[in-house]
Amino acid sequence: MKNQIDRLSELPDPILDHILSFIPMKQILQLSILSKRWQNVWTLLPIPEFEQHLFTNNLRKVPPNEKQEEFQRKKQEFKNFVQRYLLGHYRQRLSINKFRLHMMLDDESDCALLNRWIDYAIECNVKELNLDVWIDQKRYELPKKKYELPERVLVAKSITELKLCKCKLKSFYSDINLPSLKKLVLGINVEDQIVPDLIAGCRDIEEMTFECCYGLKSLQVSGLPKLKAIELVENPELESVEIEASNLESLVFKLTRPCQINLGRCENLNKLLLYSCSITDKWLHDVLSKHPLIDCLDLRCCSMLKRIKIASHRMRSLAFISCYELVEIDIVTPNLHRLEYDGYFISFSSNTSSLSEVSIRFTDEDVSDVEKIEFLANLSHPKLLNWETFNIEFSYGNPVDKLKDPSCCKLIPILCWRHCLKAIKIENLRGSIEEDALKKYFSDNAEILESFHYLKGSVLPEV
Amino acid sequence: MSSSKSNKIVKLESSDNKTFEVEEAVAVQSETLKNMVDDGCANDTIPLPNVNGKILEMVLGWCKKHVDETVTGDELNKYEADFLDLDQADLYGLLMAANFLNVKGLLDRVLQRVADMIKGKKPEEIRRIFNIKNDFTPEEEEEIRLENAWAFD
Numbered sequence: 001m002k003n004q005i006d007r008l009s010e011l012p013d014p015i016l017d018h019i020l021s022f023i024p025m026k027q028i029l030q031l032s033i034l035s036k037r038w039q040n041v042w043t044l045l046p047i048p049e050f051e052q053h054l055f056t057n058n059l060r061k062v063p064p065n066e067k068q069e070e071f072q073r074k075k076q077e078f079k080n081f082v083q084r085y086l087l088g089h090y091r092q093r094l095s096i097n098k099f100r101l102h103m104m105l106d107d108e109s110d111c112a113l114l115n116r117w118i119d120y121a122i123e124c125n126v127k128e129l130n131l132d133v134w135i136d137q138k139r140y141e142l143p144k145k146k147y148e149l150p151e152r153v154l155v156a157k158s159i160t161e162l163k164l165c166k167c168k169l170k171s172f173y174s175d176i177n178l179p180s181l182k183k184l185v186l187g188i189n190v191e192d193q194i195v196p197d198l199i200a201g202c203r204d205i206e207e208m209t210f211e212c213c214y215g216l217k218s219l220q221v222s223g224l225p226k227l228k229a230i231e232l233v234e235n236p237e238l239e240s241v242e243i244e245a246s247n248l249e250s251l252v253f254k255l256t257r258p259c260q261i262n263l264g265r266c267e268n269l270n271k272l273l274l275y276s277c278s279i280t281d282k283w284l285h286d287v288l289s290k291h292p293l294i295d296c297l298d299l300r301c302c303s304m305l306k307r308i309k310i311a312s313h314r315m316r317s318l319a320f321i322s323c324y325e326l327v328e329i330d331i332v333t334p335n336l337h338r339l340e341y342d343g344y345f346i347s348f349s350s351n352t353s354s355l356s357e358v359s360i361r362f363t364d365e366d367v368s369d370v371e372k373i374e375f376l377a378n379l380s381h382p383k384l385l386n387w388e389t390f391n392i393e394f395s396y397g398n399p400v401d402k403l404k405d406p407s408c409c410k411l412i413p414i415l416c417w418r419h420c421l422k423a424i425k426i427e428n429l430r431g432s433i434e435e436d437a438l439k440k441y442f443s444d445n446a447e448i449l450e451s452f453h454y455l456k457g458s459v460l461p462e463v
Numbered sequence: 464m465s466s467s468k469s470n471k472i473v474k475l476e477s478s479d480n481k482t483f484e485v486e487e488a489v490a491v492q493s494e495t496l497k498n499m500v501d502d503g504c505a506n507d508t509i510p511l512p513n514v515n516g517k518i519l520e521m522v523l524g525w526c527k528k529h530v531d532e533t534v535t536g537d538e539l540n541k542y543e544a545d546f547l548d549l550d551q552a553d554l555y556g557l558l559m560a561a562n563f564l565n566v567k568g569l570l571d572r573v574l575q576r577v578a579d580m581i582k583g584k585k586p587e588e589i590r591r592i593f594n595i596k597n598d599f600t601p602e603e604e605e606e607i608r609l610e611n612a613w614a615f616d
Contacts, residue, residue, distance in 0.1 A: 004594050005552075005594060006593060006594040006595045006596060007551060007552075007555040007593070007594075008577070008593040008595065009593075009595055011555075011558075015558070015562065015574070018574050019574050019577050019578045019581070020578075022574070022575055022578035022579075022582070023578055023581060023582055024582075026613075026614050027581075027582065027583070027614075029611045029613070029614030030585075030586055030611075030614050030615060031581075031586065031589070032607055032611060033586050033599070033604060033607050033608065033611075034586055034589060034590055034595050034597070035590075035595050035596060035597055035598050035599070036598050036599065038595075039607065054613075055613050058616070074612075074613070077610070077611075077612055077613055078613075080610060081611070081613070
């Protein structure tokens with residue numbers, strides 16, 4: 001005779017929680033039908049993300065004339081789901097760690113509903129708030145309406161991370177005070193005048209990102225002692241940026257139009273990424289000399305740069321990509337580990353001895369393989385080279401004889417590859433290589449070369 | 464490497480008055496017992512009124528196995544898998560004991576086992592396996608299904 005006791009339902013809540021943490025969300029919802037005790041068990045669990053399209057996307061099997069109705073039904077289901085989750089937590093005074101919402105708002109009543117949800121979340125001391133919400137664009141309405149962020153959010157003491165997308169900030173808030181905010185990511189329309197208030201209200205902020213923020217024309221950052229990273233990406237109206245942040249470590253600028261960049265005292269800056277910035281040689285050299293701690297520099301599509309000269313013991317990673325006006329690069333960077341270059345075959349001189357990762361791609365068609373290798377050879381002793389469709393591994397050993405001042409390595413602190421290159425392994429993943437020319441070049445020039453391996457990888461079939 | 468602890472014996476008494484004697488190294492696999500030992504309360508027999516003899520024997524067997532250095536990783540895995548092949552009464556007894564005694568790893572494994580018994584099954588099947596009484600009226604049940612239609616798709 002089987003024992004008919006239902007022990008599972010009698011388990012205390014914390015143990016049940018633990019068991020449910022091993023079970024996927026959808027099935028947990030099904031458990032709400034088991035019995036009255038199970039009806040609301042799912043509301044206790046942390047659900048970090050609510051995405052409307054998970055509910056409303058599967059309408060394939062619905063006949064076309066019923067699709068609209070079915071969509072509305074599913075939309076309502078989604079709203080109920082979010083509502084019960086938030087209400088459940090609110091009523092039981094449970095904290096919400098993370099609340100992310102991705103949803104299309106139909107009308108004013110949806111906006112009001114969202115305001116109430118935000119209220120619940122804030123009452124539950126939400127830490128990470130992520131809103132990706134937009135108003136359904138009815139064809140006859142112009143201009144596009146956007147959801148306005150309620151005041152409550154900008155004075156919420158618990159919020160540590162705020163991410164907003166597609167909605168908008170009002171032009172005026174009576175108070176902005178986010179004492180716990182560490183990370184701010186805005187991908188929304190803003191009005192210029194609100195930004196200084198916003199910045200002033202986030203004393204302890206550490207990371208700031210503005211991405212595609214229409215309306216953002218100028219940005220002044222100062223007086224943020226904990227600010228470590230700033231990212232300004234594709235803000236279409238941004239004209240001027242002024243930054244002064246003594247603890248700033250990382251700066252990323254991706255511009256879409258000319259923009260004035262003034263970097264004040266950012267003594268701790270060590271990572272600088274500039275994409276599509278109309279910076280001049282002088283601007284770059286000024287910045288590098290004022291910020292000697294920079295160890296990672298990434299320049300892409302900076303079309304005003306012509307001649308780059310970098311001398312830095314700290315520099316560990318350099319990338320020059322698609323800066324098509326460059327004619328010359330001269331780097332004295334003894335501790336450089338990583339180099340990436342994509343552009344024309346230009347004059348490149350370097351003094352580096354610890355390069356371990358090199359990635360090179362030349363835009364010119366008529367550069368011979370030997371010329372390319374010579375270019376690389378000037379980078380002294382790279383161990384691994386990833387170059388378009390080849391991977392080249394260099395192995396080095398000790399030179400055979402003590403040489404008296406060879407001309408090829410006069411300007412670099414160590415003996416160049418000609419004296420130390422022992423083995424080369426070329427892996428050709430695609431395309432063709434002038435194998436014979438290269439073999440001859442190396443055997444002519446590398447004094448202690450022992451082996452030259454050429455492995456053909458997967459070769460594209462002949463058309 | 465063996466510990467240089469004295470081979471102190473810890474005495475335990477289950478709810479049904481069975482006594483068990485184990486080495487301290489085995490007993491302290493349970494955080495609860497470890498705290499007692501550290502606080503110096505483990506000199507007399509420790510009564511465990513919420514764990515019966517059968518379950519206590521199982522738990523101590525688990526602890527012994529995990530202190531035994533001659534057991535290989537594979538052997539231990541097999542032992543753990545076989546260990547949890549229990550009927551529901553014993554499984555719950557073990558769950559409550561592992562929770563109360565706070566035995567490293569054991570509670571997690573038991574809970575995982577229970578979760579495995581639930582995963583992927585339809586509500587009707589779960590009710591049957593766990594003897595859960597459906598106290599909804601058909602109308603109430605239908606209402607919940609509609610409310611969470613997404614989950615029952």
